[in-house]
Amino acid sequence: MADRIRFISHEGKKILLIDFSNCSAGEVEEVCRRVPEVVTTLPRNSVLILSDFTGATVDKESHSGHERERRL
Secondary structure, eight states, rough: GGGGGEEEEEEEOEEEEEEEOOOOOOHHHHHHHHHHHHHHHHOOOOOEEEEOOTOOOOOOOOOHHHHHHOOO
């Protein structure tokens, strides 16, 4: 699961990629729970986040987790 949250570079900018591709709803929820462990260690308003939901399954519970992540 750790490889689903990683930093990438694009045009000299550091971007936190959250890769939900082909995840089940349970996996989406698990990844969402891990995001704050990374984001909260960085200065406020310093992180660009890109989320890839290609082929992912999302239910109400996993969607709620992603909404919490967006507010960090």
